[in-house]
Amino acid sequence: MLMTRQYPIGIQTFSEIIREGYVYVDKTDLVWQLAHYAKYIFLSRPRRFGKSLLSSTLESYFKGERELFEGLKLMGLEQEWTAYPTLRLDLSSARHMPPKDVRQELENILAPYEREYGENPKETTPGMRLGGLIDRAYEQTGRQVVVIIDEYDSPLLDVLHDDGRLAEMREIMQEFYQRLKQREAKIKFCFITGITKFSQLSIFSTINNIVNVTMDTTFAAICGITEEELTTVLRQDTERLASVNGKSYEEMHTMLKLRYDGYRFCEDSPEIYNPYSLLNAFLQRKVQNYWFSTGTPTFLIHQLQHYKTDITSLEHLEVPSSAFDQPTENMKDALPLLYQSGYLTIKGYDREGEIYTLSMPNLEVRIGYSKGLMPIYTGLDDAAVQSGFALKFWRALKQGDVEMAMREMQAYMAGIPYVEGFKKKLEEAATKEGFYEYTLYLIFSMLNVYVKTQVKCAGGRVDMVVWMPDTTYVFEMKVSGTAAEALAQIDEKSYALPYAAGDKPVVKVGVRFDAETRVPQEWVVETSQRV
Numbered sequence: 001m002l003m004t005r006q007y008p009i010g011i012q013t014f015s016e017i018i019r020e021g022y023v024y025v026d027k028t029d030l031v032w033q034l035a036h037y038a039k040y041i042f043l044s045r046p047r048r049f050g051k052s053l054l055s056s057t058l059e060s061y062f063k064g065e066r067e068l069f070e071g072l073k074l075m076g077l078e079q080e081w082t083a084y085p086t087l088r089l090d091l092s093s094a095r096h097m098p099p100k101d102v103r104q105e106l107e108n109i110l111a112p113y114e115r116e117y118g119e120n121p122k123e124t125t126p127g128m129r130l131g132g133l134i135d136r137a138y139e140q141t142g143r144q145v146v147v148i149i150d151e152y153d154s155p156l157l158d159v160l161h162d163d164g165r166l167a168e169m170r171e172i173m174q175e176f177y178q179r180l181k182q183r184e185a186k187i188k189f190c191f192i193t194g195i196t197k198f199s200q201l202s203i204f205s206t207i208n209n210i211v212n213v214t215m216d217t218t219f220a221a222i223c224g225i226t227e228e229e230l231t232t233v234l235r236q237d238t239e240r241l242a243s244v245n246g247k248s249y250e251e252m253h254t255m256l257k258l259r260y261d262g263y264r265f266c267e268d269s270p271e272i273y274n275p276y277s278l279l280n281a282f283l284q285r286k287v288q289n290y291w292f293s294t295g296t297p298t299f300l301i302h303q304l305q306h307y308k309t310d311i312t313s314l315e316h317l318e319v320p321s322s323a324f325d326q327p328t329e330n331m332k333d334a335l336p337l338l339y340q341s342g343y344l345t346i347k348g349y350d351r352e353g354e355i356y357t358l359s360m361p362n363l364e365v366r367i368g369y370s371k372g373l374m375p376i377y378t379g380l381d382d383a384a385v386q387s388g389f390a391l392k393f394w395r396a397l398k399q400g401d402v403e404m405a406m407r408e409m410q411a412y413m414a415g416i417p418y419v420e421g422f423k424k425k426l427e428e429a430a431t432k433e434g435f436y437e438y439t440l441y442l443i444f445s446m447l448n449v450y451v452k453t454q455v456k457c458a459g460g461r462v463d464m465v466v467w468m469p470d471t472t473y474v475f476e477m478k479v480s481g482t483a484a485e486a487l488a489q490i491d492e493k494s495y496a497l498p499y500a501a502g503d504k505p506v507v508k509v510g511v512r513f514d515a516e517t518r519v520p521q522e523w524v525v526e527t528s529q530r531v
Contacts, residue, residue, distance in 0.1 A: 005237065007283045009276075012052035014060050018068045023237070023279070025229050028074035030222045031057050038211040040180075040190045043219065044197060045265070046342025048276035048291060050223040051193040052090070055150040058191055059088045062146040084146045084188050085137035087113055087130075092151040095158075099168040102155045106176060113137075126172070131179035134186055144188035147180060153194035160303070181207045195341050214340075215324065220269035225278055227271060230256070237282045244285045255287050262361035263342065267349035274342075277364055292368030300334075300341055301376055307334045311373055312441045312453040314344060317358040324356075343369055363448055370445035378439045394447045397468055402507060402525045409443075413519040436477050436513050437463055459493030471507055472499045478512045483522040486510030 008022040017024050034041065035058060045051050060068050064083030069075050094105040106126035110133060117136040123129045137145045155173065159165040180190055190207075197212070213219045230238065231253070242252035256278065263272040280290040304311070323335055331337065338344045339358060343365060348357035360366045389412040396405035437453045441464070444451035450467045464475040474496045476486040487510030490496055499506045507527045514521040 004240075005282075007279045008053075009279055009283055012056055014053060014056040015065065015068055017053070023234070023282075025225060025233050025275075026072050027054075027222055028057065028061075028069060028072045029077060030219060031061060032074045032077045034058070034191070034213070034219060034222065035061060035189060037213065037218075039184075039187065040192075040207055040210040042192045042194075042197075042210050042212045042214070043222070044194055044212075044214040044340050045223045046263075046340070047195060048274070049342070050275050052092075052150050054223060055088060055090075055148050055191065055193060058189075059086050059146075059148055062086045062189065082143070084143050085117070085141045086146040086148065087133060087137070088148040088150070090150045091154045093154075095151075095154040097155060099165060099172055102169065103172050106172075125175055127175040127177075127179050130176060131183060134179065134183045138183075138186040145183075145186055146188050147190045149190075149192045151194055152177075152192050153196045157196065177207065196337060197340065215266040217266050217268045220265050221272060223275070224263060224272035225275050226273070227257075227261070230273060230278070234278075234282075241282055241285060241287075245287070252287075256281065259287055259289075259363050262345060264346040267346060267351075267356070269346070274362075274364065289364045289368050291364055292372065300337065300343070301372065303331075303334045303337050304373070305376065307331075309334045309338075311377060312437055314338070315359055315452050317344070318355050319358060321354045321356065366445050367448055370442045374442050374446065378435070378442060390443075390447055393443075394449070397449070397466075397473070398470075400471055400505075400507070400527075402473070402509060402523075406509075406511070406520055406523050406525075410519050410521075413439075414517065433463070433477050433479050433513075436479070436511075440464060440475070440477075457493075457495055457498055459495060459497075462490070462493075462495035465499070470504060472502065472504050473507045473509060474499065475509045475511060478510070479515050481512060483510040483512045483524045486512065487524045487526060 006020065006022045008017045008024070011017055011022065016022075031054070043051070043054075061074065061078075062084045063086050064081050066081045069078075089109050091106075091109070093109070094102045097105060103126060107129060110126065110129050113133050114129070117133055117140060119129070120132050123132045134145050134147070156169060159169050180187065190210075192210070197214075225234065238252055238256065239249050241256075242249050245252065247255070256273070260274045260277045260281070261271050263274065264270075265272070274291055277290040281287050303309075317335070319335060324339065335344070335358075343360065344358045345361040346356055347359045349355070350357075360369065389408060392408045393405050393412075396402070396408060441451055441453050444466055451464060453464050454461045455465045462474055463477045464473075466473040466475065474490055476490050476495065478486045487508060490508045490510065496506050496508050505527055507525065509523060509525050511520050511523045513519065
């Protein structure tokens, strides 16, 4: 039996991880390169991807805590080990606060360093206090100061579309961050992390010489776990997880890859595993959806609603390189935020046209994303979807019994509770076929079934294609019209033809939904090995 190892779930302090013997994937060579790359650096990564641990590692390095790096890659790179005065400011505590409380929280964050380097009663704003701290640390030590700001955008995310609070928050944050530019001669290194890229709001207008390494190939793997790291440093953990779950190593590796891998942060990036989910799977010995354990972030849902995002389009998007450089406050759609927050990732790149192909990274994101958006886009209660209906529907499809699956869906949708306040929106939406595409898309996605809507083919666009392990389903849906007409459209426009060459049977399903009851009223099914 393999020995249990300690996993640093919820521990973001480098010194504690090293001293207490927690599992640590050594990325200190990249940390050293980052520390010598530029004076002002910004890095964006999704939540729970190790930004705080990276910040803590930089802090230990610049404070000269050499003993923590014994046996790690950085020891072969660093020769001097100079200790610099280091201010590490974690702004995550300023999340979901009104502007007046954010100002007070910034002062609270600075207070411990004022106890170390002194304070000046004439400094009456957070920015003045930050500037004073840099001055005093520089004067008292005779060395330049390192400033590390983690989750810099936390105070800003909730006020993007609230003009009143946004103006006040902008004033507070600009006054705070401008001191970093003013003290450039006294700063050795400044590192800033967050999820989003703001420009006029804060840092990117105040510090005009900041280097954004978010899509820099050099640092593509600085946060998260690579395939090589999983199969070497973490191989014994995968073996143990496989043993506990009655799987072979190869089977478990495939399960982990499908569930947690797939993130790419630039065109030449290796695929990256979500570190939070991977370590939780090792600790709890189950392959489940951990990244969404606290739910879909509120700010993301607000963005999707604000921009009226077509959620079914996110399986495959082609966008120009300029799409990634939109400042958050000037966005014309939710795409930059979806990418920055990890709901979309790079799946391909056309160098000649400078076009990126984006999609969801993995099954965990697809399932969690669907669960979080189910009540928002369809009014359906996601808990009800995941109860008895989900298992019955999935089993029926897996067995190839489409009749049973559709009867289960009809019974479920006829009696389903809709979220409060959705009735008026529902009455309007239910008259359009797109509503049922959204509904089925989210239901299939929550069931861990790969589904695409509005799939292009030579004859036009098929409403929905569903890939099960043993069968491919081609759906055409009608609100006005009949199920027979929907099936005839599949044949007339050869919607199923692209899937005929495969080794799985193709099942064509024509469905008519009733706009008043909002249930599948009738359906026609036709199965063929060759179409």
